[in-house]
Amino acid sequence: MPVSTIKLLENLIDYCAVKNKVISKNIANIGTEDYRREDVKFKSILDDSMNSSLKATNEKHFGTDANKDVLNYQVEIDNSTDKISGANNVDIDKEMSDLAENSMRFKFASKRINFYYKNLQNVIKGGGSV
Numbered sequence: 001m002p003v004s005t006i007k008l009l010e011n012l013i014d015y016c017a018v019k020n021k022v023i024s025k026n027i028a029n030i031g032t033e034d035y036r037r038e039d040v041k042f043k044s045i046l047d048d049s050m051n052s053s054l055k056a057t058n059e060k061h062f063g064t065d066a067n068k069d070v071l072n073y074q075v076e077i078d079n080s081t082d083k084i085s086g087a088n089n090v091d092i093d094k095e096m097s098d099l100a101e102n103s104m105r106f107k108f109a110s111k112r113i114n115f116y117y118k119n120l121q122n123v124i125k126g127g128g129s130v
Contacts, residue, residue: 006116009109015040015073016106022075023099026090035088037078037095 019040029035084091 006113009113012109013106013113015042016102016109018073018075019102020099020106023095023102026095027092027099029088030085030090030092030095031087033087035090037088037090038075039078040073041076042073 022038022040026037029037078089080089082089
């Protein structure tokens with residue numbers, strides 16, 4: 001597994017952590033009058049993943065790794081005026097669904113990273129690789 005893939009998986013774990021905090025905040029505020037739900041959106045994950053294999057030898061070249069640590073997501077406020085919960089626009093069914101989906105993403109990324117490092121450890125010990 002290339003190092004760029006590990007970096008993408010690490011970014012996914014970071015995204016999942018932020019997403020989990022936002023979902024928890026939404027659920028905690030389901031009864032708060034006029035609270036506006038928040039959501040986490042990717043800015044340009046597709047562009048970043050497509051360009052991740054491009055390498056440059058000079059910082060003036062396109063595709064340099066200078067911006068690799070910039071977050072690919074941002075927290076946005078949902079300004080819809082629907083009072084789904086009676087007090088605000090938080091839909092508990094959607095939040096619970098998003099929480100389950102986010103949990104699966106996190107488990108996937110953490111298992112893939114764990115698998116990579118276990119294989120690396122195995123190679124270092126002289127056991128070969130899979």
